[in-house]
Amino acid sequence: PAEDILVAALRLAPTNTDILITLGQLYLQTEDFNRVQGVVGTLRRIGSDAAIQAANGIEAERLSGQSGIDSALSFLDDLATGAETNLATKIGLVRARLNIKDKTGALALARALKNENPDDETLDFVLASTQVANGDLDAAATLYRDLLATNPIRPRIWLELSRLELRQGDPDAAEATIDEGLDHLPKNPELLWAKASLAERDGNIDGAIDIYQALYEDNSNSIVVANNLASLLATYREDEESLNRAWSIARRFREANAPALMDTFGWILHRRDNSAEALPYLEAAAKGLPEDAIVQYHLGQAYISQNRPQDALEQFRKAVSVAGAADTRPQIEEARALVQSLQKSPTIEN
Structure with a gap:
């Protein structure tokens, strides 16, 4: 079971925030709220900004599930007005509000933080994320474009803008955005991955295979790249050479x-x-x-x-x-x- 694997991994790395977050989410899904509180306590003892943000988010979800959304919102309001709450924690509270489906509250908090910190570009990204959650895709796209105009070496924002354009029903624009990002970051694996995914979706299997092949040559240890390359070779090509190539890549999956x-x-x-x-x-x-x-x-x-x-x-x-x-x-x-x-x-x- 997933819990056994995570608990075993946690014994080897007891301060690994990612494992604790995954375990906390698992306990939230199963409504094992006592163990959720245990995870929250461990994260707070770790004490890093990332751990505290994760603890606050998980605790808000626990309160929402166990006591209702009003309890969760009260908890988040208390955190937001606390004297020791720094900007990183407040950004975490925006995400926490989104996680408990308080999209309006998340947007209001993101706007307030941006007004208080007008020169902080991180908050533009946070604000754009909350605008997407609230369905204001055009406003979010404008913010993403403004950020890219300032500094185009931002693969995550190219990806987010492309995803947004897909949501707007414009796959051509989404593909053009990825290509524009690759003009600035031609070797970026995330953008190349996105281009391969779009090619595969459009039925350009050979194009997708070429990109995955290049990614595999750069990093043959990537299980995800190896799987996609082997899968496409075995599924869409009938020649013996491609099948043998797929087998040589996928043998590790036994x-x-x-x-x-x-x-x-x-x-x-x-x-x-x-x-x-x-x-x-x-x-x-x-x-x-x-x-x-x-x-x-x-x-x-x-x-x-x-x-x-x-x-x-x-x-x-x-x-x-x-x-x-x-x-x-x-x-x-x-x-x-x-x-x-x-x-x-x-x-x-x-």
Whole structure:
């Protein structure tokens, strides 16, 4: 279970703020409020700005869940007016208000902080984030553009502006923003990753593979880059060289338990005619990623190879349902055709 893994990791690194935050969020999800308080206490004893901000945010979420939002808001108001509260803590309180769904309060606090600190550009980013949360996308975009005009060497802001443009329904503008960012930061891995993701979404698989290949050559230790490269090679290319390349990259995933990695490893096993060995990986991946149509398709193909047409039909139906009528990817089109042909088989129960 996730808790066991996190607790074991925490024993090795008892002051690791990231582990404590993840553990606190897990306890919030399970409403184990006593353990939440334990995490908050540990973060406060660590005492760094990051730890205190995290403690305040988790405590506000605990109060909201256990005693109601009024208790959480009262707690945050007391913190905001405390004599020892510094700017970093107040920025943390903006995030805490967003986490408890007090979007209006978060925006008001962000505006107040900016008015008090007009020369602090960090607060422009905080204010833009709260404007996005409140649906004022145009105002947020203006702030992001102002920040980039002052200093374009800010990959995070290029990424946020691109995401905002996607939310506005303008994928061309989002792609142009990433390209503009890459003009200033041509080797930035985050911007390259975003460009690859947009290429993949637009069906430019070869373009995405080229970018992931470059990222992999720069950092072959990145599991996420390795997985995306191997997955695209095995899913969209049929030649033996690409399959062998995918296998050489993904062999490290044999012991992985993340669904995306299990899908990649299992699909490559299937493509290499080891469908029986692939099945446990693909079944776990399909269970862990129920909204990924390609993952459902992969499992269906493995069932076909193992002469399990009834199970295959169910998987292809899932793939088609998840993908939706507008999806024209070749795997989904094949899944639709297989649903039709399998339904006609005399061995199938419809």
